[in-house]
Amino acid sequence: MSLRAITFFMEAIEDEQRIKKLHEYVSKILPHLFSAFTNDEFGAKSREKILMLFYHCLRSTSWADGVDNELVEECLGETFSSWMALFV
Numbered sequence: 001m002s003l004r005a006i007t008f009f010m011e012a013i014e015d016e017q018r019i020k021k022l023h024e025y026v027s028k029i030l031p032h033l034f035s036a037f038t039n040d041e042f043g044a045k046s047r048e049k050i051l052m053l054f055y056h057c058l059r060s061t062s063w064a065d066g067v068d069n070e071l072v073e074e075c076l077g078e079t080f081s082s083w084m085a086l087f088v
Contacts, residue, residue: 030083
């Protein structure tokens with residue numbers, strides 16, 4: 001249920017300035033998303049929703065790449081490496 005709520009909230013935001021403000025929550029969300037994604041109890045449908053949230057988290061920080069690298073590191077930190085290891 002919480003995945004649906006967060007997904008709905010993030011998808012509803014279309015204004016670029018508002019999306020940028022979500023970066024504050026990315027560092028808190030990503031570890032939980034990673035934990036849920038790697039949990040064997042979740043099925044394909046839940047993992048699909050988790051990946052969509054991961055996309056939205058990246059979208060909320062992508063503007064800072066090359067502009068504010070400290071902010072990107074703060075938001076993504078170690079969790080980003082774990083996510084990339086899954087994809088590679």
